Amino acid sequence: MEPITQEDVFLILKLIEESKYDEMHLEIGDLKIDLKKQGNRASVADSKCVSEKTAKPVVPVPPPEKMKKDKRALDTADALTDESGLIPIKASLLGTFYRAPKPGAPAFVEAGQNIAADDTVCIIEVMKLFNTVKAGVSGRIAKICAKDGEMVEFQQTLFLVQEAGDLDEGMRKSA
Amino acid sequence: MKVARVFVANRGEIALRIIGACRDLGIETIVAVSAADRESKPAKAAGRAVCIGPPQAIHSYLKVQTIIAAALGSGADAIHPGYGFLAERPDLAEACEENGLIFIGPTADNIRKMGDKLLAREMSRKLGIPIIPGSEMVATSDEAQKAATKLGFPVLIKAAAGGGGKGIKTVNAPEKIKEVFEEASGEALAAFGDGRLFIERYIPDARHIEVQIIGDRQGHIIHLFERDCSLQRRYQKMLEEAPSPVMTAELRERICDAAVRIAAHIGYENAGTIEFVFDQDQKRFYFLEMNTRIQVEHPITEMVTGVDLVKEQINVAAGNPLSISQADVKVSGHSIECRINAESPDRNFHPSPGRIDAWDPPEGEGIRIDSHCYAGCVVPPYYDSLLAKLVTWGTDRFDAVKKMQYALDHFTISGVDTTVPFHQHILKNKDYLEGRINTRWIEDTVLGEYGK
Numbered sequence: 001m002e003p004i005t006q007e008d009v010f011l012i013l014k015l016i017e018e019s020k021y022d023e024m025h026l027e028i029g030d031l032k033i034d035l036k037k038q039g040n041r042a043s044v045a046d047s048k049c050v051s052e053k054t055a056k057p058v059v060p061v062p063p064p065e066k067m068k069k070d071k072r073a074l075d076t077a078d079a080l081t082d083e084s085g086l087i088p089i090k091a092s093l094l095g096t097f098y099r100a101p102k103p104g105a106p107a108f109v110e111a112g113q114n115i116a117a118d119d120t121v122c123i124i125e126v127m128k129l130f131n132t133v134k135a136g137v138s139g140r141i142a143k144i145c146a147k148d149g150e151m152v153e154f155q156q157t158l159f160l161v162q163e164a165g166d167l168d169e170g171m172r173k174s175a
Numbered sequence: 176m177k178v179a180r181v182f183v184a185n186r187g188e189i190a191l192r193i194i195g196a197c198r199d200l201g202i203e204t205i206v207a208v209s210a211a212d213r214e215s216k217p218a219k220a221a222g223r224a225v226c227i228g229p230p231q232a233i234h235s236y237l238k239v240q241t242i243i244a245a246a247l248g249s250g251a252d253a254i255h256p257g258y259g260f261l262a263e264r265p266d267l268a269e270a271c272e273e274n275g276l277i278f279i280g281p282t283a284d285n286i287r288k289m290g291d292k293l294l295a296r297e298m299s300r301k302l303g304i305p306i307i308p309g310s311e312m313v314a315t316s317d318e319a320q321k322a323a324t325k326l327g328f329p330v331l332i333k334a335a336a337g338g339g340g341k342g343i344k345t346v347n348a349p350e351k352i353k354e355v356f357e358e359a360s361g362e363a364l365a366a367f368g369d370g371r372l373f374i375e376r377y378i379p380d381a382r383h384i385e386v387q388i389i390g391d392r393q394g395h396i397i398h399l400f401e402r403d404c405s406l407q408r409r410y411q412k413m414l415e416e417a418p419s420p421v422m423t424a425e426l427r428e429r430i431c432d433a434a435v436r437i438a439a440h441i442g443y444e445n446a447g448t449i450e451f452v453f454d455q456d457q458k459r460f461y462f463l464e465m466n467t468r469i470q471v472e473h474p475i476t477e478m479v480t481g482v483d484l485v486k487e488q489i490n491v492a493a494g495n496p497l498s499i500s501q502a503d504v505k506v507s508g509h510s511i512e513c514r515i516n517a518e519s520p521d522r523n524f525h526p527s528p529g530r531i532d533a534w535d536p537p538e539g540e541g542i543r544i545d546s547h548c549y550a551g552c553v554v555p556p557y558y559d560s561l562l563a564k565l566v567t568w569g570t571d572r573f574d575a576v577k578k579m580q581y582a583l584d585h586f587t588i589s590g591v592d593t594t595v596p597f598h599q600h601i602l603k604n605k606d607y608l609e610g611r612i613n614t615r616w617i618e619d620t621v622l623g624e625y626g627k
Contacts, residue, residue, distance in 0.1 A: 094227050094241050096248060127240040127270075151248025153226040154235075155210060 086160040087137045088145075095124040095131065097152045099144070107148075109159070113141050121159060124152065139163040178202055178253045178277060178493045182246035183221065184267075185257030186236065187561060188545045189469075190217035193255045196485040205249045207242060209235035211555045216547040225249055230557045236260045243270050253277035253492060255485075259559065262468040263290060263338075279492040281445045281467045288441050289465040293335045293373055299462040302440055304433045307452060307461040309375035316356040322374045323352055329377040332359045336367035338464050340410030345377060380613050382453040383407065384419050384460065386434035387476045389446045389484065391491040396438045397501045398431040399480050402472055406601065408524065408617045413594070414601060415472040416511045417479050420572060420610045421455065430460050437465065446473075446488050455613060471514070471564065474545055478510035478568040508568055509575040513583065513602075515546075515563040517554045519592035521626060528556040532590035537582040541568045541575070554591055562593060576602060600625055 091097070099107040099122055109121050117138045124131045143160040146152050180203040183190050194204045194217060206221035211230035218224035225245045228235030235241070237260055246254050254276055256262040265283035272278070280286075289295050296306045310322035312335065323330045323346065332355055334342030342363050346355045356372065364370035382405040390396035403419035404412045422430070434449035448470050450463040473484050482499060490498055518524040534550040546563035548554075554562065565582055569575030583599045601607050601621065 094225070094248075095244050126244045129240070151225075151245065153245075154228045155226060 085162075086142050087139065087163050088157040089121060089133070089135055089137065089159040089161060091124060091146075091152045091154060091156045091158055092133065093124055093126060093131060094154045095126040095152065097146045097148065097150055097158065098123040098125060099148045109135075109141050109144075111141050111144055115139065115141060115161070122146075133158070135159075135161065137161050137163055139165075176252075176277060176494045178279075178489055180205065180222075180249075180251045180253070181279070181489070182242075182249065182251035182254045182276075183207065183217065183257070184236070184242045184246075184254050185260055185262075186212050186215065186217060186547075186558065188547045188564060189257040189471075190215075191220055191547045192545055193257060193485055194220045196483065196489065200486060200489060202489070205246075205251055207236065207245055209557075211557060214552075216549065216552070223249060230555060232260065232557060239264065239267050239270055242267065243274055243276070246276055247274060251276065253279055253489075255279040255489070256468070258468050258471055263466070265290070277492050279445070279488050280469075281443060281447060285441055285443050285447075286467045289447075289467050290338070291335055292333065292338060292464055293371065295464060296373075296462070298440065299437060302433075302436055304437065305459065305461045307375045307378065307463070310373050312371050312373055313356075316353040319356045319372070319374060320349065320352050324349065326374065326376045331375045331377050332356060332372055333375055334359065334363035334367060334369070335371035335373060336363065336369035339466065340407070340412075342366060343410055378452055378454050378461075379615070380455045381405075381615075382419065382421060382455060382612075383412075383450065383463075383614050384422070384430060384453045385448045385450040385466075385470075386431050387446070387448055387470075387473070387484070388434050388438045388443070389487055389491065389497065390438055390443045391497045392444055392494055393496045394439075394442070395497050395500075396435050396443060397497060397499065397504060398435050399476050399482060399484075399504055400431060400506050401427065402475055404472060405612055405614050406607075406617055407614050408622070412472065412514065413617065414511065414513050414598065415475055416509065416572070416575070417475040418506055418509065419453075421453070426458070426460070433460075433462070437462070443467075445491055446484055452614075471561070472512050474543060474564060474566045475510040475512045478543065478566060479506045479508055480504055481507070508570050509572040510566060510568045511575045511579050513565045513579065513598040514561060514594065515565055515586070515588075515598070516560040516594045517562050517591045518560050518594055520594055520597040521592075524594075526556070526560050527592035528554045528560070529591045530554075531562075531588060533587055535587035536563070537565075537585035539578070539581070541578045542566070542582050543568070548588075562588070562591075565598075576608065597625065 109115055115135045117135055119135045120132045121135050122133050124133060139161045141159055142162045146158045181197050183193050183204055183206040190206055197204045204221040205223045205225055206217045207227045208218050208224045209228055209230050210226060212218060227241050227245050254271055261267045263286055265286040268278045268283040268286060293312055299306050308326055313319040313322055329345055329347045332344045332346060344355050344359045346352050359372055360370045382403060384401050384403055386401050387399040388396055401419050401422060402415050402417045404415040406414040430451060437449055446469050448466045451460040452463050453460045477484055517527045519527050530553050531548055531550060534548055536544050543566040544563055548562050567575050567578035567582055569578050580602050583595055583602060586595055606612055
């Protein structure tokens with residue numbers, strides 16, 4: 001069985017929220033989820049997650065209210081005082097960070113831009129060897145953390161991405 | 176040229192040693208760290224630590240291009256390679272030159288000339304410096320057989336690209352030579368990318384004597400006398416001392432003179448060590464090989480001469496003449512170094528990585544410890560197992576021995592196994608104390624009696 005993803009959790013949440021039922025019991029293989037609506041909102045934080053074999057909680061997700069706040073914060077200048085919940089794209093090697101394929105060319109990505117997992121987001125150059133870096137995650141570029149033309153270290157955070165799952169949920173909520 | 180910011184391309188105690196020397200000279204430092212060394216003492220001691228890659232050395236400390244990119248990217252003007260890793264890689268020295276960085280070490284040409292052990296032997300022979308009787312390159316096991324028969328068994332089969340005790344095999348009898356030759360050839364090719372082999376006569380009662388030299392770009396070369404590194408296990412040094420207890424004034428003068436002539440012949444720059452095998456039966460020495468780097472055991476030379484070799488390396492790499500002349504170099508007293516490794520002497524020196532729970536080194540007059548360890552630090556499994564170099568200095572050998580006995584007895588390390596108990600055993604051994612040892616002594620005598 002495929003492991004349950006954050007996206008799946010949102011789908012499940014959506015399911016119960018839009019339903020007229022107050023409780024939901026879900027079993028997928030060894031994974032059992034009990035969800036209960038409290039008042040008007042449902043949240044994973046309030047629900048009981050039981051995985052019999054792994055005993056691992058499902059992906060921790062902030063309650064919807066907070067996510068809406070995050071989405072709003074993204075549009076403002078003082079965004080991302082709280083960067084938790086964003087996915088970092090890290091440097092897989094040490095080298096010089098370039099945002100564009102060549103000097104003067106437009107950057108691969110800009111802040112706020114939507115990206116797919118196999119989009120190239122930058123180049124890291126090591127002694128004339130140019131290594132393209134793929135996003136590895138789909139979503140929206142929330143922040144560019146490295147400076148063009150400067151050295152980045154191994155595992156240094158280059159970009160912060162708001163993952164697609166978060167984004168959809170956020171947009172659906174604010175719509 | 177001025178050296179204002181040094182990039183340290185190494186880890187552990189030698190990285191800390193280089194950072195310390197730079198600090199004294201008012202030079203800024205940046206240290207390369209792998210992901211496993213982010214929290215290391217050198218990372219904290221340097222002006223900046225730059226993470227160059229994952230823990231495995233092959234993807235971090237051994238990547239020439241990454242080291243150069245990191246040095247350039249952090250605004251360094253020089254690279255110190257320490258020992259091991261890239262220290263004897265001519266391509267690093269060359270890449271430094273191409274990128275306007277100073278390599279704190281010999282030239283690429285120096286490293287190449289001495290890296291090929293067959294070429295180095297030939298050069299020594301031409302200079303009239305004795306080499307161990309042996310063969311030219313042997314291409315087949317038949318050639319090896321012929322050469323070995325002429326020399327007389329036992330013989331050593333050595334890799335032309337070897338060195339530092341690597342790529343050596345002993346053959347005791349003619350019927351074994353084919354098998355050992357094939358094995359050695361394959362191993363040399365795999366380890367050094369060069370399968371060439373040659374054969375040397377085995378000298379049964381030998382000491383390992385080496386001479387520290389340093390040269391500047393103006394062509395001055397001086398020696399800083401000898402070290403005796405005869406206490407070895409599997410060709411790896413365990414305990415070293417300076418001066419050698421078996422050198423007479425006449426022998427010392429000849430061996431140091433030979434070392435300077437070899438270095439001068441190739442226009443050697445920076446610090447290096449010429450190694451010799453001393454035949455105790457015949458009272459003769461033979462050129463073995465040259466190591467084109469600062470060595471692990473350099474502190475004992477510093478203790479008896481008062482010269483800071485790492486500072487002098489930086490000085491000459493910047494293009495300055497040596498700050499001392501041969502006449503300034505005098506030996507005073509005696510110094511011993513014990514290599515404290517994270518190894519279990521009780522389990523055939525099996526590596527013992529892990530977390531060091533307690534670390535309480537000895538203190539006192541005449542005790543020096545070069546180490547990057549502290550209580551709570553982790554000894555990662557990826558690198559060599561050296562934890563500390565415990566060095567003592569005494570007015571004479573007896574005094575240095577007494578201090579070492581005390582220091583070993585008062586070195587508390589827990590969490591990992593160490594070679595401290597093994598050194599304690601050696602330092603109480605009558606043969607060691609009276610100087611009746613050779614390069615085979617640990618393996619032939621000590622290992623058998625240790626733990627009984």
